[in-house]
Amino acid sequence: MRITIKDVAREAGVSIATASMALNNRAGVNAQTRSRVLRVAREMHYVANHSAQALVMQESGCIGLMLPEIQNPFYSAIVDILSHLAEERGYTLLLGITNNSAEQEEKYTRFFLSRRVQGVIVVPILNPRRTGGCLEMLRQAGVPIVFCTERYAGSAEPVVMCDFALGQYEMTKYLIDRGLRDLWFVSVDIEAQFTALRYQGYVRALEEAGLPVRRERELLLKMPWYDQAYEGASCILEDPPEAVVCINDIMTMAIMKRILESGLSIPRDISVAGFDDIMFSALVSPPLTTVHQPLQEICEQTMQLLMDAMEGAAEGEGVHLIAPHLVVRETTA
Amino acid sequence: MRITIKDVAREAGVSIATASMALNNRAGVNAQTRSRVLRVAREMHYVANHSAQALVMQESGCIGLMLPEIQNPFYSAIVDILSHLAEERGYTLLLGITNNSAEQEEKYTRFFLSRRVQGVIVVPILNPRRTGGCLEMLRQAGVPIVFCTERYAGSAEPVVMCDFALGQYEMTKYLIDRGLRDLWFVSVDIEAQFTALRYQGYVRALEEAGLPVRRERELLLKMPWYDQAYEGASCILEDPPEAVVCINDIMTMAIMKRILESGLSIPRDISVAGFDDIMFSALVSPPLTTVHQPLQEICEQTMQLLMDAMEGAAEGEGVHLIAPHLVVRETTA
């Protein structure tokens, strides 16, 4: 039905082989012939069938991106950046939105495999009860993998992530340096570098300042989501601290809401600091003091590692830490 | 390199044809044979090559989604919903993020065409200087198109959109009914139903209440973005009104910020109302009174229309309006 190269060849009065070579700018085609073929192709609105190309060339030109959500602006920023980067390099990004479910992750792995993706970027889900069932399939098929933002424990593939420990340290130190010493720490009860590193940074700042680590002033939620933080925040308000240190912006916004609703003022009564610096952090009132994750840089390095691996370079491994920086806005006194 | 059906067939001791029929649950295969093939396939981690299937079956199983941005939560919500809907129906969503550029739109059209998408959903860009260059290519190739959220003027394809006029009317009426009569209207200077319908609704509410339409109290920005609204808001503050009626939430948040910064209180001094009800509208302080666009419903209907068109049904045409509803939160007195 659709125009094929056969039609173009016939119309231009050449063989299929010649048409193909002309269209792909291969050497060894007479200049006149080439331009005739190109003209005919344009006139006929010919567009090469990608499936056929992928089949014969043995490369799909696709990269899989596995990620937990997309409505969350942190993740949609990643999609935005990575899809541009992939495109610049001539690849198409295939999305697997897993909704934080390991089953979905496996389903999308199969999907990626069927599309013969040439590499996969994994932004891990947060609560992987059974982790990496999907990864085994990919490894087995020899598909290069690079983790972005966080990785599954025990996996050998490289990961590019923000230096969470450093970020949380700097933020906590900043608060302490401003004279705020009675802190709450709000995080999630999940075993992952995602949380462990942040906690390390927080503790380090306390210890350096000679402050005690008070476990009764730590709020650990099930998931790092707005609603959970909003519910959980009541314990903080029972005996309001001088500042709240939080591991992401979404939860911070929930806590801010609760604080403001209780009639207290930010930052006059309580200071608040988040992590991530999502788009909306600058827009809320008051604008949020937070730790900026340099997503552009993280994604660029992720893509570069993947390209290297796809070109057969010895799988660069290990943890690639990108330094974050504190963005002081108006929620900290 | 990767396992093919040929390998499975050999290992199971059957022909390729039999293997294929077994794997696809076709009738006419002996039960034992079938299960043997399936077992072997599983053991060998066989995953069918989609390109080969697409080629021979003449259907890609892909749907194209053209949209202007993805970081904006309004759009990422659309991606989320539509990708689930597509998947439920056995299709894969291919993303074309155009960055509000007509050139990009054409580029992605070619991309869609090369992937032989079986239908395209278009969420139009806002400032189409030369509109629909991309559409012509799709029409010409016989690819069904459905617009979502808004459509390009003069195009014959169906569109599913929120009843903007109704939403803006209800919102404005609500404000007026609360006794607020000195209003500002904040919109963008773009010719599209996007803006025209909203203005209609606003005007209707004024007229029904016997209030004058004061053009000097209309702020028309170039693009409906945060920064533009933030900059533009100064004129509103010169002679603060009782309420500001805005055509989307992002701009509303910018205006709120300006109002709060000027020392005025929301809603005590000024009421503010937005449109869209994006995820963050409920989270900001104070939570935003806004008109909820029923995106789920809009996307479902969009997908249904596309499916109908793909199955060759007479192209359902015309404008499908989905009624929005006002969500009263705390920015209106």
Added chain:
DNA sequence: TAAACTATTTGAAACGTTTTAAATGCTGAG
């Protein structure tokens, strides 16, 4: 036992490309 079914299996074509090796046509040298 032959014939006629039926159930199952299979060979081969087709899908739209790219690529390689071989064929063709030309030019200039001998």
Added chain:
DNA sequence: CTCAGCATTTAAAACGTTTCAAATAGTTTA
């Protein structure tokens, strides 16, 4: 003229599937 050498063109194979018509094997029926 012939032949080597070159530029250009082409036929055919290959990629991994599905599907259809034909072949095979097995079972009844007459």
